[in-house]
Amino acid sequence: MSDCCKCKGGKKGEAPAKEKPVEKKPELKGFKVIMVRHGESEWNKQNLFCGWVNVDLSDKGKEEAKCAGEALKKECAKFDVAYTSVLKRAQITCDTILEVLNQKDIPIVKSWRLNERHYGGLTGLNKTETVQKFGEEQVQIWRRSFDTPPPPMKCDHPYFEEIMRDEIYKCGPPMEEFPRFESLELTIKRCMPFWNDCIVPEIKAGKKVLIAAHGNSLRGIVKTLDNLSDEEIMELNLPTGIPFEYTLDDSMKPVPGGSMRFLGDPETVQKAMEDVKNQGKKTKEDTKEEGKGEKK
Numbered sequence: 001m002s003d004c005c006k007c008k009g010g011k012k013g014e015a016p017a018k019e020k021p022v023e024k025k026p027e028l029k030g031f032k033v034i035m036v037r038h039g040e041s042e043w044n045k046q047n048l049f050c051g052w053v054n055v056d057l058s059d060k061g062k063e064e065a066k067c068a069g070e071a072l073k074k075e076c077a078k079f080d081v082a083y084t085s086v087l088k089r090a091q092i093t094c095d096t097i098l099e100v101l102n103q104k105d106i107p108i109v110k111s112w113r114l115n116e117r118h119y120g121g122l123t124g125l126n127k128t129e130t131v132q133k134f135g136e137e138q139v140q141i142w143r144r145s146f147d148t149p150p151p152p153m154k155c156d157h158p159y160f161e162e163i164m165r166d167e168i169y170k171c172g173p174p175m176e177e178f179p180r181f182e183s184l185e186l187t188i189k190r191c192m193p194f195w196n197d198c199i200v201p202e203i204k205a206g207k208k209v210l211i212a213a214h215g216n217s218l219r220g221i222v223k224t225l226d227n228l229s230d231e232e233i234m235e236l237n238l239p240t241g242i243p244f245e246y247t248l249d250d251s252m253k254p255v256p257g258g259s260m261r262f263l264g265d266p267e268t269v270q271k272a273m274e275d276v277k278n279q280g281k282k283t284k285e286d287t288k289e290e291g292k293g294e295k296k
C-alpha cells in the first residue's frame with residue numbers, strides 16, 4: 001500500500017477512499033460593503049493622539065495600504081464608488097487600494113463626516129505619557145468610552161489654528177458647529193447621517209462600496225450595524241490597513257454570518273487589534289524599533 005493510500009484512509013486490499021472535495025463556504029447573499037481603517041499614520045507610529053490633524057501615512061502605513069489592495073484583489077473585489085474622509089491618511093489609503101485594483105476611475109466621495117473623532121485637548125499628546133500623567137483608567141475612558149469626551153481643544157492649543165484654518169474644511173462643518181472635542185457618541189451623531197443619506201442609497205441601488213476611514217468613525221458605523229452596546233464597543237480596536245467586509249440585508253443589518261469578516265489571517269488581525277489596545281503601554285523604544293528600516 002502506498003503512503004498516499006494510507007493518508008486517504010484506505011485499508012489493505014481496499015480501493016483508496018475517494019478524495020473529499022474541499023468544502024467551500026457558500027457565498028453569503030446580501031449587500032456587500034468593504035471598510036478599512038487607513039494604514040499606519042506618522043502619528044500612529046509616534047504614538048500620538050491625532051484626531052483632526054492632517055498627517056501622512058508612515059512608510060509602513062503605505063505598505064499596509066498596498067497589502068489591503070492585494071487582499072481585495074485576491075477576493076476579486078470590484079467597486080463602483082468609494083467613500084473617505086477629508087484627511088489624507090484615509091484618502092491615500094483609498095487611492096492606493098484602488099490603484100492596486102486598477103479601479104482608480106471610480107467616483108471617490110470625501111466627507112468630513114467620516115473623519116476621525118476630534119481628540120480635543122489630547123491632540124498631539126503621546127499616549128504613553130498621557131497614561132503616566134492621568135492613569136490608565138482615565139485614558140481608557142477617553143479613548144474608548146461611549147459618551148465621555150476628551151477635554152476640549154482650547155484656542156491656544158498648538159494645533160487649534162492649523163485645524164480651524166485648514167482648507168479641507170471649506171465645505172464643512174459650519175464654523176458654529178466646528179467641534180473642539182468628540183466622544184464616540186458625538187462622532188456617531190455626525191457620521192451616521194452621511195452613512196444613512198449618502199452611502200446607504202448607493203448600497204441599496206446595488207453598488208459595491210468601499211469605505212476608507214478611521215479607527216473611531218468606523219467603530220461608530222460598526223456599533224450601529226451590529227447593534228453593539230456601549231460596553232461592547234469599548235472592546236473593539238480596529239487594526240490599521242486590514243479591510244473587513246459586511247454582508248447586509250435590506251434593512252442594513254448583517255445577514256446571519258454577515259458581520260465583520262476581516263480579509264487577513266486571524267492571528268495577524270488579533271495581534272494588530274491587541275497592539276492598538278495597548279498603545280498606552282508603548283515605550284519610546286518600541287516606537288523607535290518599529291521605525292527601524294524606514295526610509296528617511
Ligand SMILES: O=C(O)[C@@H](COP(=O)(O)O)OP(=O)(O)O
Nearest residue numbers: 048049050051116143214215216
Ligand atoms: O486619532 C488617533 O490618534 C487615532 C485613533 O486613536 P485611538 O482612539 O485608537 O487612541 O485615529 P486614526 O489613526 O484612526 O485616524
